[in-house]
Amino acid sequence: MPASGTFDCHNAPALPFDAAILGAIVVKSVTLHPQKGNPPPRLAETPSGLINSIGIPSPGIDVFIQQILPVYTALGSPVIVSVAGYSANEYAELVAALDGLKSVEAIELNLSCPNIRYHRMPAQDKDLLQECVAMARGATAKPLWAKLSPDVPSVGEMAQAAEVAGADACTVINTTSAMMVNIHTLRPMIGATRGGLSGPALLPIALAAVWDATHHANIPVIGVGGISTVEDVVAVFAAGASAVQIGTASFYDPMAMPRLIGELDRYLKDKGIASIEELKAKIRQSQTPSAEEV
Ligand SMILES: Cc1cc2nc3c(=O)[nH]c(=O)nc-3n(C[C@H](O)[C@H](O)[C@H](O)COP(=O)(O)O)c2cc1C
Incomplete structure (x- = not known):
């Protein structure tokens, strides 16, 4: 899937590949009311990554549903709205x-944008995170x-809190x-x-x-x-x-997603692994401690 905010094809000319090959399409986060986003410059390159402070420019949920969502649903992959x-x-x-x-397959709650003026960031406050999810x-x-x-002492505790509050x-x-x-x-x-x-960083x-x-x-x-x-x-x-x-890999290689889908296929074939499910089973097996290790 594309990461939210890195696949805005409603503003782009033509996609360089058929988006129906994607597992799903995650759209840019949308807010309740329209907002402009942050002052420029919004992007800065670093030696091993990109800093962005886009600040979620958004047309608001109503305009999004009427004008933008149909562009994504027409692409032929399940649509996840952030x-x-x-x-x-x-x-x-x-x-x-x-x-x-x-037309909406699932909803991603962006609880963790570092670029908008939350009173508190939900992903950094367990009680607020649970309130939002619930x-x-x-x-x-x-x-x-x-x-x-990632900017918390324990992502695991936050994941657990999200699960308890009802996240799937x-x-x-x-x-x-x-x-x-x-x-x-x-x-x-x-x-x-x-x-x-x-x-990459x-x-x-x-x-x-x-x-x-x-x-x-x-x-x-x-x-x-x-991931690149x-x-x-x-x-x-x-x-x-x-x-x-x-996400970012698609900015310096617009074909990154189809390339990775093809490369993953070849990786599995080379290793004699029939499917991603089999790969995951192998991973679980290799991480289970042997009798001697226990
Ligand atoms: C320009 C830009 C805009 C982004 N906008 C959003 C966004 O609207 N909502 C969101 O949840 N994440 C957003 N992200 C974060 C990405 O979805 C992703 O979590 C992050 O970039 C890490 O993945 P990557 O290293 O593959 O880019 C954005 C990232 C970038 C670079």
């Missing part, structure tokens, strides 16, 4: 607005995914808070000073977070963060993920 609220009530309202729509749960029977932040899956992880300085102006490179770091952080989440919670974990090669995909599965999302 929502970002400023309170538990807003998450419930957003989810309620999507609940009756057949209120959203009360507003829909659709699958609910809770997107978590966790998406692990959002970007991590970061900053770059323009050495000529001696000012922060990002208009909002800080942003969220994504790309995030992979080891994502691996630890996915491992932590899968060892604390009993719901599927969707791994995201710094087939080895990265397999590593994220080995850390416990049930599925993966690709």
